[in-house]
Amino acid sequence: ELKVEQNPLFLSMQEGKNYTIYCNYSTTSDRLYWYRQDPGKSLESLFVLLSNGAVKQEGRLMASLDTKARLSTLHITAAVHDLSATYFCASWDTSGTYKYIFGTGTRLKVLA
């Protein structure tokens, strides 16, 4: 059974600081997704990581994937208040179904 676990679940950080959100998944899967959700809003796709060693960057966010360690990271550089949101990672069950499994999310609050 595919499980996707994120940590931390909550993160409060000062503006200008760096931090990393971790996403572990429990079965072999070659694709990992990151989404952002603002309070009361829907989910917005941030990154799609398709292979081992993949790295994607957008502004102050950088995501990477290590399929051997079954780990993805979302690194935040010099955080700003606008990055406050909940971040989800997700992966596919590749055992022949199309189950798409989300982590429980990391609620990020950037303090001015």
Next chain:
Amino acid sequence: VTQSSRYLVKRTGEKVFLECVQDMDHENMFWYRQDPGLGLRQIYYSMNVEVTDKGDVPEGYKVSRKEKRNFPLILESPSPNQTSLYFCASSATGVGDTQYFGPGTRLTVL
């Protein structure tokens, strides 16, 4: 991806029909529920017209995919434990394509 209702309040046993329409000509469509502390959980998905399958939490739900753009979620006899935030999503043909989410429907079952 559009979902017609943002908020719904229904009584236990009162049938619920949640609409989902996508105009991107996507093959795949999905339904999720989001609950505090549990993240998003997949209810049902559809890989094409007339092709549907269960996700992780299908009990108490039904779906149909009679046309490509439309994927409604039906709660025949809802119970209070189906109070949740429901999202519909769609993705293009390839397995593992990015999903595009609708705005969500917050359903309260009294």
